[in-house]
Amino acid sequence: MVTLAEVAKAAGVSPSTVSYVLSGKRAISEPTRARVEQAISLLGYHPHAGARALAGKRSHIIALVVPLHTDVYVPVMMEIAISVTMAARQFGYDVLLITNDEGPDGVRRVARSGLADGVILMDVQMDDPRIAVLRETGTHSALIGLPRDARGLACVDHDFVRAGRLAAEHLAELGHREVAFIGYPAAVYERHAGYAERTRSGFEEGARQLGLRAVHRPCDGTYESVAGVFTRILADRPGTTGFVVQNEGAIGPLLSLLRAAGRVVPEDASVVALCQEPLAEQFSPRLTAVSGPTRELGTRAVELVMSRLNGDVPDDVTLLTPVLSRRESSGRAPTKVA
Amino acid sequence: MVTLAEVAKAAGVSPSTVSYVLSGKRAISEPTRARVEQAISLLGYHPHAGARALAGKRSHIIALVVPLHTDVYVPVMMEIAISVTMAARQFGYDVLLITNDEGPDGVRRVARSGLADGVILMDVQMDDPRIAVLRETGTHSALIGLPRDARGLACVDHDFVRAGRLAAEHLAELGHREVAFIGYPAAVYERHAGYAERTRSGFEEGARQLGLRAVHRPCDGTYESVAGVFTRILADRPGTTGFVVQNEGAIGPLLSLLRAAGRVVPEDASVVALCQEPLAEQFSPRLTAVSGPTRELGTRAVELVMSRLNGDVPDDVTLLTPVLSRRESSGRAPTKVA
DNA sequence: TTGTATGCGTTATCAC
DNA sequence: GTGATAACGCATACAA
Numbered sequence: 001m002v003t004l005a006e007v008a009k010a011a012g013v014s015p016s017t018v019s020y021v022l023s024g025k026r027a028i029s030e031p032t033r034a035r036v037e038q039a040i041s042l043l044g045y046h047p048h049a050g051a052r053a054l055a056g057k058r059s060h061i062i063a064l065v066v067p068l069h070t071d072v073y074v075p076v077m078m079e080i081a082i083s084v085t086m087a088a089r090q091f092g093y094d095v096l097l098i099t100n101d102e103g104p105d106g107v108r109r110v111a112r113s114g115l116a117d118g119v120i121l122m123d124v125q126m127d128d129p130r131i132a133v134l135r136e137t138g139t140h141s142a143l144i145g146l147p148r149d150a151r152g153l154a155c156v157d158h159d160f161v162r163a164g165r166l167a168a169e170h171l172a173e174l175g176h177r178e179v180a181f182i183g184y185p186a187a188v189y190e191r192h193a194g195y196a197e198r199t200r201s202g203f204e205e206g207a208r209q210l211g212l213r214a215v216h217r218p219c220d221g222t223y224e225s226v227a228g229v230f231t232r233i234l235a236d237r238p239g240t241t242g243f244v245v246q247n248e249g250a251i252g253p254l255l256s257l258l259r260a261a262g263r264v265v266p267e268d269a270s271v272v273a274l275c276q277e278p279l280a281e282q283f284s285p286r287l288t289a290v291s292g293p294t295r296e297l298g299t300r301a302v303e304l305v306m307s308r309l310n311g312d313v314p315d316d317v318t319l320l321t322p323v324l325s326r327r328e329s330s331g332r333a334p335t336k337v338a
Numbered sequence: 339m340v341t342l343a344e345v346a347k348a349a350g351v352s353p354s355t356v357s358y359v360l361s362g363k364r365a366i367s368e369p370t371r372a373r374v375e376q377a378i379s380l381l382g383y384h385p386h387a388g389a390r391a392l393a394g395k396r397s398h399i400i401a402l403v404v405p406l407h408t409d410v411y412v413p414v415m416m417e418i419a420i421s422v423t424m425a426a427r428q429f430g431y432d433v434l435l436i437t438n439d440e441g442p443d444g445v446r447r448v449a450r451s452g453l454a455d456g457v458i459l460m461d462v463q464m465d466d467p468r469i470a471v472l473r474e475t476g477t478h479s480a481l482i483g484l485p486r487d488a489r490g491l492a493c494v495d496h497d498f499v500r501a502g503r504l505a506a507e508h509l510a511e512l513g514h515r516e517v518a519f520i521g522y523p524a525a526v527y528e529r530h531a532g533y534a535e536r537t538r539s540g541f542e543e544g545a546r547q548l549g550l551r552a553v554h555r556p557c558d559g560t561y562e563s564v565a566g567v568f569t570r571i572l573a574d575r576p577g578t579t580g581f582v583v584q585n586e587g588a589i590g591p592l593l594s595l596l597r598a599a600g601r602v603v604p605e606d607a608s609v610v611a612l613c614q615e616p617l618a619e620q621f622s623p624r625l626t627a628v629s630g631p632t633r634e635l636g637t638r639a640v641e642l643v644m645s646r647l648n649g650d651v652p653d654d655v656t657l658l659t660p661v662l663s664r665r666e667s668s669g670r671a672p673t674k675v676a
Numbered sequence: 677t678t679g680t681a682t683g684c685g686t687t688a689t690c691a692c
Numbered sequence: 693g694t695g696a697t698a699a700c701g702c703a704t705a706c707a708a
Binding site: 001002044045046047048049050051052053054059061064066068074075077078081082085086089094095096097098099101102108109110112113114115221222223224227249252253255256259281282283284 | 339340382383384385386387388389390391392397399402404406412413415416419420423424427432433434435436437439440446447448450451452453559560561562565587590591593594597619620621622
């Protein structure tokens with residue numbers, strides 16, 4: 001292991017000088033800085049993380065708590081994790097991955113041990129038990145998601161209410177009168193996942209105001225589940241011409257089922273997906289979709305934690321605005337239904 | 339911050355005793371152990387990670403290097419990351435997430451700074467530049483994947499050659515004579531991703547030995563791409579009755595295209611997917627699939643790193659055996675093709 | 677079975 | 693603009 005002391009000796013300066021060259025916390029003459037930097041790269045010196053954490057009272061690590069369950073769309077989680085990691089590096093921080101199987105204790109452990117300077121929580125529930133730990137330990141944090149009580153917390157999330165409303169508005173503008181929402185598995189609503197409930201309420205509220213008849217149906221990702229839901233919707237509301245899908249796994253099956261039912265998209269039925277653009281592009285026809293800036297969720301969360309580490313502690317709830325991209329799967333409502 | 343010294347005072351013992359109670363590295367009488375443990379939980383003590391790393395020469399952290407590109411099936415990556423994290427916790431280790439945008443330097447930084455005691459590399463290329471860094475720094479590591487030169491390295495991966503062969507064998511047994519392999523995007527083969535090349539060679543070799551006529555086609559995940567590949571296959575080899583798909587995004591489109599072409603699965607054409615069981619279950623018909631134990635990839639990698647941290651340094655290449663689960667998408671080859 | 681003392685590699689305070 | 697030096701909190705060799 002190359003130490004700071006060795007660098008100092010090689011450069012012919014004191015250890016403190018090397019430290020200050022690295023931290024930039026005091027003025028260094030150009031010649032000495034050059035000598036020190038040369039010695040550093042010559043010896044391949046990297047400061048010892050543990051020593052730095054001990055002396056500097058900062059580990060330069062933030063913890064990212066990821067959910068275990070797989071009923072959220074996994075690629076989105078991964079994209080967030082990666083954007084968090086890359087954003088953190090911009091601040092000289094690394095990211096520690098914590099799985100939620102440790103529960104709130106994981107947060108406590110990481111905070112109390114000084115392993116992490118801050119914590120980012122993903123998949124935040126309306127009443128999330130981890131939040132109590134954040135408050136109790138006074139841990140700097142940012143939440144990706146929106147809990148019921150966000151006082152004193154920094155949160156960032158998609159504006160799911162808006163997303164749901166956008167989908168309803170789009171269908172209404174196209175003249176659809178009866179619309180159906182195919183949602184996440186029932187379990188997701190049962191554990192009160194905010195994103196699911198908020199999308200639903202935005203959609204239903206929007207539909208109501210626009211005079212649409214709307215139904216909402218939870219749905220697993222399997223073909224059978226979608227088939228069951230689809231059949232039931234058409235039985236209950238044969239006049240349904242607009243479909244909104246939030247469960248990514250249900251998109252493919254829904255398109256197949258519409259085709260099998262002889263309903264051509266978008267002539268006979270319109271489909272609006274609530275999903276990422278790349279996914280929407282993969283289907284045929286390409287899907288009109290409502291989506292938000294996923295990576296920004298991660299970068300914003302990191303920025304929030306960083307500003308809190310620097311002493312700023314404003315309440316902060318940021319909702320990122322989703323946009324609707326119109327593609328081939330939505331069109332004017334048919335004048336007459338089969 | 340609660341320190342070990344405070345715990346010692348509270349329990350009426352010396353600091354070293356507290357330390358030894360925690361590490362279990364020397365015998366402690368039952369009464370004092372009890373007093374110490376009580377003090378620990380009373381004060382909510384957690385050892386300071388940095389101090390521990392500094393004094394103990396071990397950070398109790400392993401780094402996991404994840405790929406950036408999204409052309410590998412992301413849920414599998416996530417599952418590995420989670421299984422690595424959970425397995426590491428069993429050994430008292432945490433996991434640091436490193437994205438590959440730092441390249442080999444990320445590995446160097448983490449190893450040289452003592453931030454991590456070991457490294458797990460995901461998505462290992464045939465000639466992976468990160469491996470040189472592992473060798474140069476003498477870092478304890480495990481690779482998920484199989485590089486060209488694995489000397490001195492611990493590797494674990496699916497036996498993709500076997501997986502490809504299994505798919506070919508299954509189709510051969512069912513009487514298919516002309517088969518097509520729909521693979522990953524061309525870019526994946528161009529960067530010589532081992533899993534892609536090995537699956538392909540296992541499939542082609544197996545097909546050859548079994549007297550099958552086989553074609554292999556790279557394919558993007560988009561509907562258009564699959565349609566193009568599918569059309570070309572049928573044009574070149576109208577007698578093709580067996581399809582093997584490795585690109586998860588291509589599965590849905592392929593099934594749609596077969597249906598549109600009037601080919602009923604499995605009566606007119608058989609489909610074998612190389613994917614995880616849950617995904618295979620989602621389609622209709624449920625897919626016959628070849629899959630390997632994904633989570634075990636993570637746990638094995640962790641075990642390999644841990645044993646190396648303890649001084650064992652055997653060359654070790656473990657290939658996990660995939661299995662074929664027969665479902666509804668494969669059946670006897672049609673006696674006559676339309 | 678327990679206590680004492682030293683050192684790990686930084687940061688930051690004080691002095692020059 | 694630079695150099696000593698005292699923490700930081702823990703692990704462990706050495707003593708008892």
